[in-house]
Amino acid sequence: MEAADRLQAARQALQVGEGKTGLRSYQTRTLAPERPAGGVYRVEPNLPRLVLAIRSALTEDSWLALVGVANLGWEALAQAGIDLDRTVLVTCEPAQAAQVLSTLLEGFSLVVVGDVTVSLSQQQVLAARARKLERILFTTSHWPVASTPWQRRSGANSWGRTGKVG
Numbered sequence: 001m002e003a004a005d006r007l008q009a010a011r012q013a014l015q016v017g018e019g020k021t022g023l024r025s026y027q028t029r030t031l032a033p034e035r036p037a038g039g040v041y042r043v044e045p046n047l048p049r050l051v052l053a054i055r056s057a058l059t060e061d062s063w064l065a066l067v068g069v070a071n072l073g074w075e076a077l078a079q080a081g082i083d084l085d086r087t088v089l090v091t092c093e094p095a096q097a098a099q100v101l102s103t104l105l106e107g108f109s110l111v112v113v114g115d116v117t118v119s120l121s122q123q124q125v126l127a128a129r130a131r132k133l134e135r136i137l138f139t140t141s142h143w144p145v146a147s148t149p150w151q152r153r154s155g156a157n158s159w160g161r162t163g164k165v166g
Contacts, residue, residue: 008082012155032069036137037131037134038130038131038132038133038134038135039127039130039131039136039137039140039146039148040123040126040127040130040137040138040139040143040146040147040148041053041136041137041138041147041148041149042138042139042140042141042142042143042148042149043138043139043140044140044146045114045140045141047071047072047073047074048065049078050072050112050138051076051077051080051082052080053138054077054080054110054138055080055081055084057109057136057138058082058085058110058132059109060107061089062086062109062110063086063088063107063108063110064082064086064087064088064108064109064111064112065087065088065090065104065110065111065112066087066088066089066090066107066112066114067090067091067092067097067100067101067104067111067112067113067114067116068091068097068113068114068115068116069089069112069114069115069140070114070115077154079135088108090104092116094116096115097116097117097122098118098119098122098125098126101113101116101118101126101137102125102126102129105126105129105130105133105135105137106133108135109135109136110135110136110138111130111135111136111137111138112137112138112139112140113137113139113140113141114140114141115137115140115141115152118143120144120145123143123144123145123146123147124145124146124161126146127143127145127146127147127152133150144156
């Protein structure tokens with residue numbers, strides 16, 4: 001077997017392993033301009049940016065769960081074209097937050113987390129789960145081990161992520 005063939009076989013084995021574990025390589029984690037890849041992303045908590053980020057991550061058949069998000073304008077969501085019939089507001093006890101978020105990732109395309117305390121280890125588990133299930137979790141606070149910040153791309157109607165991939 002030539003070196004090039006062995007390299008190709010190794011790359012294919014790596015892709016299979018990454019798919020089974022929910023990990024992704026740098027190349028497969030690059031984002032399409034219309035929709036982010038599964039994972040945890042930080043969005044500024046101000047209403048216009050949060051609504052725009054939510055809108056950019058949803059498709060027509062997506063479901064949205066909001067957890068601990070205070071003062072979110074339902075009218076602003078509706079005006080942005082977000083289907084309120086596919087939007088759920090969830091409350092939970094602080095001790096159950098990680099389990100609730102994990103369960104929501106099973107059934108919702110996008111989960112938005114506001115004022116909810118989640119430990120660093122729970123953040124890592126939730127980030128891996130979001131990647132594996134190809135779900136999006138937006139947080140309005142900084143999760144140091146799991147969130148990639150978002151910023152508006154100048155001159156575009158889409159969102160881009162900043163920071164390192166890893």
